[in-house]
Each structure stands twice: as C-alpha cells, then as structure tokens.
Amino acid sequence: DIQMTQSPSSLSATVGDRVTITCRASQTISTYLSWYQQKPGKAPKLLIYATSTLQSGVPSRFSGSGSGTDFTLTISSLQPEDFATYYCQQSYNTRFTFGLGTKVDIK
C-alpha cells in the first residue's frame, strides 16, 4: 500500500496565522491527492481534490499544491472555525490510504 505521511502531527496557531501542512507519499501519486477537514464528532469534509481544486463552498483561504510525492495544504489566514484535524488521501490506486492527520489547535 502507498503510505501517506503527514507533518506535523499537531500544531498550535493563532487566528490570522498562515498554516501549512505537508503530506508525503511513499511513491509517486501524480496529483491524485485530496484533503479533508474533520471536527470532533463529525464526518470528514472534503476540502480539496486533485491536489489543488477547491471543493464547492470551501473558502478560498484554503489552497493545495504539489505533485509526485510531496504535497501541501495551506490556510492563508486561520479562522476560528478552522481548528480541526486535517487528513490527506491518495487515489493513485484503488487501495485508498489516508495520512494519520494533523490536528490544528489554538495557541
């Protein structure tokens, strides 16, 4: 299986901060990468697919980039509702795998 490694596993930030989360694949996955946001007690919510395409309704402060094995999710100006856990997911092959998550909490 393709292993997805996220870093950091957690971070503390302040409203207004620029936040960057990294996801690294154990082999090339082209741009077959999605990002999800999950809040406690809720299902994951799709933010970005195909590395950089924003899902409808997702604020433009979220952006994604990368290709091959290295990818990033950036929140340009952190808002109170963005404190959550973020997961990356590869769909390069149909044995879909996720990163272990990055928890963003309040500093």
Place this chain on the structure above:
Amino acid sequence: QVQLQESGPGLVKPSETLSLSCNVSGGSMSNYQWSWLRQAPGKGLQWIGYVFYTGSTNYSPSLKSRVSISIDTSKSQFSLKLNSVTAADTAIYFCAAYDVIHGSFDPWGQGTLVTVSS
C-alpha cells in the same frame, strides 16, 4: 444533493458479524462507488471497500478475507458485513460516496459507532 445515513447495531459480540446499512437519497446510485470507511477511537481513517451499482466490489487487502459489501439499487441502499470481529474492529463506521473523477470521498454519512464487546 446526495445524502447518506448509516444504520445498524451499535454493539456486536466478539467473533460475530458486524452488519451495517447505508441509505442513499437525493441522487442516482450509478454515479459513485459506494464506500465504507472506519475510524477507531482517536485514530485515523481506514478505507474498507466499495461497491459499484453493478455489484462489482473492491476491498482493502487487510480486511478482504472478512468483509463483504453489497448493494440494493431498488432500495437505494448498500451494506457492509464484517465477520469474525474483535475489539480491534471497534470504530466509527462511515459510508461515503467515492467520486472516480475527482478521486475523493464526498459526501459522507454522519458515522455510526460500533463497539465490539461481550
């Protein structure tokens, strides 16, 4: 707008079979690969498998020997069976729609907690 809702027992005994259903509303069942995923308490997300509207399936290699996913398009429903469960199968189980074009899971059901305990 497609919506999904899981249903099934919240408690299953060890060695027995976990059975869940997911009701799909608001869309055609031919547009997605209907998936099950799970999340152990405090842990990350694990894909279990999917079923297409034709009935063809694809399962995670780590669970393949114990899992079966089926679909009933007449009822707009798909189902998960996981046999020989242990405490390690305790998790929140989510059903979700996998979009082949986007390569992503959206939307998701709200999730249902299944505890394996005697």
